[in-house]
Amino acid sequence: MKDWNDLQLVLAVHRAGGLTAAAKALGIDHSTAFRRLNAIEARLGARVFERLPGGLYQPTLAGERMAVAAERMEDEALALDRDIAGRDHLLTGRLRVTSSETLAFSRLTGHLAAFRQHHPGIVVELAIDNRVLSLSRREADIALRPIRPREDELWGRKLAGIAWSLYAAPAWLATHGTIADPAALDRQAMIGWEETASGIMAADWLARRISDDAFVYRTNSLVNQLVAARAGMGVALLPCYLGDGDDGVVRALAEPIADLVGELWIVTHADLKGTARVRAFFDLVGEGLARDRDLFEGRQAAD
Incomplete structure (x- = not known):
């Protein structure tokens, strides 16, 4: 996983429980999110989410692992952002x-x-x-x-x-x-x-x-x-x-x-x-x- 945007997408789908809400949270359209998620799974050669009736997306073990890693990376990025902003004296x-x-x-x-x-x-x-x-x-x-x-x-x-x-x-x-x-x-x-x-x-x-x-x-x-x-x-x-x-x-x-x-x-x-x-x-x-x-x-x- 070299692209942080891919991990962000997985984390957003994990949090939202579906692709539509995740796409909205990320500010992209549904079709873009759909293509990107399919491309992630194709590169990994594994399912990240199981597609359930009603548009629900349930994470697989791989999806859970990726979401946990993405959340740690997000926490670090946000902490860095807050640290830099906290030093702003303007x-x-x-x-x-x-x-x-x-x-x-x-x-x-x-x-x-x-x-x-x-x-x-x-x-x-x-x-x-x-x-x-x-x-x-x-x-x-x-x-x-x-x-x-x-x-x-x-x-x-x-x-x-x-x-x-x-x-x-x-x-x-x-x-x-x-x-x-x-x-x-x-x-x-x-x-x-x-x-x-x-x-x-x-x-x-x-x-x-x-x-x-x-x-x-x-x-x-x-x-x-x-x-x-x-x-x-x-x-x-x-x-x-x-x-x-x-x-x-x-x-x-x-x-x-x-x-x-x-x-x-x-x-x-x-x-x-x-x-x-x-x-x-x-x-x-x-x-x-x-x-x-x-x-x-x-x-x-x-x-």
Whole structure:
């Protein structure tokens, strides 16, 4: 195996379990991936994957061995990349940041504009994704996450707690009244997550307390839940920095919910913490978000 691209293809197919998703991950078309994989197997004189019904590709022993070797090579290449990037002392170049849709919609973009004014040589690429992207694999350089990082190789700090409360349009509340007790939510018209949502703190909190019959609208987007509440569809459970920052909704429950508290973290890979671009982002955007702590923690409305 002299061509690293061949090993990358084998690793991508192994991870994806199929050729279509692997080709997409590598940025090539399906026919190219198909030809390359057949050529690899022809050169080796051995099957690397068994083709199964439904487009599934199951690695053979040879395929497993190649994928393990490819992953080690990838780890070394990524470590080298991070090491070189970590020694970069220039305030120029690309900086890839990942954030949730909600944070990007409400608070982050204003701080990014200030960062751009201070550092015009740095191009920020924002990946809005509610998934946890891999900082080790350089899917992002910096992540703004609503959870404490667990990986030992990551470095960062907590910026604020995240409070949640219930919100509805003023006209809706004028008709139905405010909510005195979260235990009474079964009697409200509730806006919530899709039924398949799991592992999401707010969705799990609602699922434990409210019957399916109480939901009048479901969506996997918190921003759309805000829009639905603003349109008068019912009551939505929102982070306070999103709900308090929107004139179209008001709190249906006066105080944040005590047993529903999250965290906001800014995180990078430990190898990149010395990079000038990363330090500048932590200093300006991280500190800017930290100054919004009262809003994130539900103690004041947005300016």
